[in-house]
Amino acid sequence: MIRFYNTLTRNKEEFKPIKEGNAGLYTCGPTVYDLAHIGNFRAYIFEDLLHRYLEYGGYKVLRVMNITDVDDKTIAGCEKESVSLKEYTDRYLTAFLEDMEILRLKKPDYLPRATEHIPEMVSLVKKLLDKGYAYEKDGAVYFSIAKFPSYGKMAGIDLSEIKSGARVDVDEYEKEDVRDFALWKEEKESVFWDTELGRGRPGWHIECSAMSMKYLGESFDIHTGGVDNIFPHHENEIAQSEAATGKKFVNYWMHCAHLLVNGEKMSKSKGNFYTLRDILKKGYNPVAVRYLLLSAHYRDPLNFSEKALKQAENTVSNYNAFYQSLDFCKSGIGNKEIKADIEKARKDFTAGLSDDLNISAALAGIFNLIKTVNIAVSEGTLGPEDAGDIKGFLEETDNVLVILDKEERKLSGEQQNLIKEREQARKDKDFKKSDEIRDVFKSQGILLEDTLYGTRWKTVKKGIK
RNA sequence: GGCCUGGUAGCCAAGUGGCAAGGCAGCGGUCUGCAAAACCGUUAUGCGCCGGUUCAAAUCCGGCCCAGGCCUCCA
Structure with missing residues (x-):
């Protein structure tokens, strides 16, 4: 209902x-x-x-x-x-x-x-x-x-x-x-x-x-x-x-309700407005603008500030990093409880939005799931099938939220080889070499992370974190 | 003046009678070769203020303060 x-x-x-x-x-x-x-x-x-x-x-x-x-x-x-x-x-x-x-x-x-x-x-x-x-x-x-x-x-x-x-x-x-x-x-x-x-x-x-x-x-x-x-x-x-x-x-x-700037209604006549272009020119991620405007209940006045926008940008960035990280859970033994956790998150999501679009409650459901999943990942128990289920759930809810970057991310063969080389270097305790390789990726906007599942990588948007 | 919102941690923000969600930021720790990420702990004995009702109040009632909106074109 x-x-x-x-x-x-x-x-x-x-x-x-x-x-x-x-x-x-x-x-x-x-x-x-x-x-x-x-x-x-x-x-x-x-x-x-x-x-x-x-x-x-x-x-x-x-x-x-x-x-x-x-x-x-x-x-x-x-x-x-x-x-x-x-x-x-x-x-x-x-x-x-x-x-x-x-x-x-x-x-x-x-x-x-x-x-x-x-x-x-x-x-x-x-x-x-x-x-x-x-x-x-x-x-x-x-x-x-x-x-x-x-x-x-x-x-x-x-x-x-x-x-x-x-x-x-x-x-x-x-x-x-x-x-x-x-x-x-x-x-x-x-x-x-x-x-x-x-x-x-x-x-x-x-x-x-x-x-x-x-x-x-x-x-x-x-x-x-x-x-x-x-x-x-x-x-x-x-x-x-x-x-x-x-x-x-x-x-x-x-x-x-209105968007406020310094506690006042943003309007043309007051001259205290930002266009989307103004904000993008400053280098902010447009998805963060979407998230910020989306994340407060529509009937409450929302005070706009660059600080809040920055926070939204971090949230969106973390959210996408989590989404990307699911691709690397290829070896876990599997976790029987994940399906129930997803079900709980879905229930919170729909119960929230069904109650006059209570977005905060809906998002809290998803964030709680993310925490549960992160624990499973750090214990190495999250299996490929679980990861797929969670991805599916995030993509399902993203039909409403639309804050994920779903474009295909791929490394070149050369990059893949370099990662393998680095993994060998780490086994050989040649940390100078492994750090150098990591820096090469960093300069290309790719962060390498060593996890229980092996080396994980993620892309970083320019100017963000 | 009339009508309508809102005031919850450093910031954003849920919660409308039963232990104060979640996010961002900070601090301390665990993990790591170092990182990163993640996790654990911590950050509101208190929800604008003063009274009242109740076994129990952020939540209900009364009064007050502050901020914003509408009454005129506006999302």
């Missing part, structure tokens, strides 16, 4: 999909007006964990991630550079997709762009006009929250508290109620579409309703995003979607 914390009810609930064995997932994606920073990626890592764990649990996942490629910032950006909106947003979309790959984020089934779904949005807005939930005013269309009594429910917003004030946009004072939000904006900038609603462009919130319903249906299972999206974005999505269809829009809303 998998349980998730549902923002809608403020409780952990058992996950019951609409269609047995399936999961429809809409995960809020980027606005492609600039490079994403790692605070943004925290959300995408959380969504990746959710996606992968549902699949690990046997669900067939259908996932959509929207690409917001038309809004005030993207329009301002392309006007400033005098390039087309598409040219401008393509640049940042490409960068985003590259970053996703570097962080080993699973690609959603659909990555719909807002600009490619204008007809869907127009038809949704028309439906809201027909049903009387929306009204037109000077070429723009607004959603009337007065017509939707449960507005504000998820966010726990008391509507009487939202007052008209200095922060209300100039183009918005034609609204009947300051709290109403735009479904369609009148032509103002260089970017517009000619539609049945007139010349203009969509409001921000409508794209998510239109695109999620197109790919996932009018009701679907899970919708995610950062906590800052709860209000007003997700609240507005609920209002416009449910008003249009008369059906419950989403069953489970999941929101992740």
